[in-house]
Amino acid sequence: MVFRLYFTRIKCLFRDKQNVFWSALFPIFLSFVFSLAFSNLDSEGEFTTIDIAIVEANEQSYILDAAMGAKFSEDVTMFQIQQVNEAEARALLKKGEIVGYIVDGEKPALYIGGSSIEATILKSFVDNYLQTMKKVMLVESTNPEKVQDVINASMKSVDYINDENVAEKSPKGTLIYFYALLALACLYGSNFGIAEISDIQADKSAKGARINVAPVHKLKLLICNIFAAITVQVLCVLVAITFMIYVLSIDFGMRVGLLALTCVLGSICGVTFGAMLRAVIKKNEKTVSAISNATVLLLSFFAGLMNPNIKFIIAENIPFAMKINPASLISDSFYCLYYFDSLEKYWTNILCMLLVTVAFIVITYFVTRRRQYASI
Structure with a gap:
């Protein structure tokens, strides 16, 4: 029943x-x-490699070495670099194949094609490079033996926060x-x-x-x-x-x-x-x-x-x-x-x-x- x-x-x-x-x-x-x-939404905070070009760079180019060594993480490099002349760089930028290009020289010049987050990262990289070069020149004129220490310090980034995922799960908002x-x-x-x-x-x-x-x-x-x-x-x-x-x-x-x-x-x-x-x-x-x-x-x-x-x-x-x-x-x-x-x-x-x-x-x-x- x-x-x-x-x-x-x-x-x-x-x-x-x-x-x-x-x-x-x-x-x-x-x-x-x-x-x-x-x-x-979960992947919006992840950075991917940025396509750029560097003009008139030679084998002794400091900015080329710095750009090649820049990384978001151990596995993700910051820039994918093409070495071209200025006319080719302008054409690539116009087509949208690169975010921007850098003209190497005594004072490198940056040209970008918009205001995206990638362009902001590229500009921050160039600004940081210029500030480091000013420090190097100042130290070189006063204490030349410390130049290499300044360069090494500028290339080293220190993380003051240790991120530990106890549950081995990536947070998903x-x-x-x-x-x-x-x-x-x-x-x-x-x-x-x-x-x-x-x-x-x-x-x-x-x-x-x-x-x-x-x-x-x-x-x-x-x-x-x-x-x-x-x-x-x-x-x-x-x-x-x-x-x-x-x-x-x-x-x-x-x-x-x-x-x-x-x-x-x-x-x-x-x-x-x-x-x-x-x-x-x-x-x-x-x-x-x-x-x-x-x-x-x-x-x-x-x-x-x-x-x-x-x-x-x-x-x-x-x-x-x-x-x-x-x-x-x-x-x-x-x-x-x-x-x-x-x-x-x-x-x-x-x-x-x-x-x-x-x-x-x-x-x-x-x-x-x-x-x-x-x-x-």
């Missing part, structure tokens, strides 16, 4: 196209939009959007929770009135329906995650089991949140659904869905709000799984999420328990 009620309710919920859209299709569509908008989107998908299970309370309460819908006069224990039916709603919600979220991983190639890390556990608990939190809203708000189902969707979007906004800076501002100024915001707890749990070797913070977020879920269940229970009707 129980399993028949459970599976029958699952069939009914899958036929609810509006709720399935919000829980699965909307996150899929939004993740696709995010992937198009943020496709180059776009991940916070996708984590907040998954939290949004989990919390959209509130629509299923609203439907379950509407269908079990006689004063909420005609279907609820028929159920209350049926020879079925109402608590047993409610439990079956809630579990069915959670099942459908989890499946919708898993479909969204599968699309992000295998179609959009979003890397969510290797802890797949804990990722699935977070989705299940997040979906339970979403369903119970909707049930609480429907029990507390004495309006029709469409009004409650609109309030629920607006609230979920607001919570996801605070979790960084629209702007990740909002998440950090709230965490810094109102840290308690992050502990009671289900969207923040779900997205932070995903974030901990991806970046941190230790799971201490992850389990703390899970515990907070469970406490929030229990609060939703308790409120729903006390509002709906022993409700009597004068007439049905």
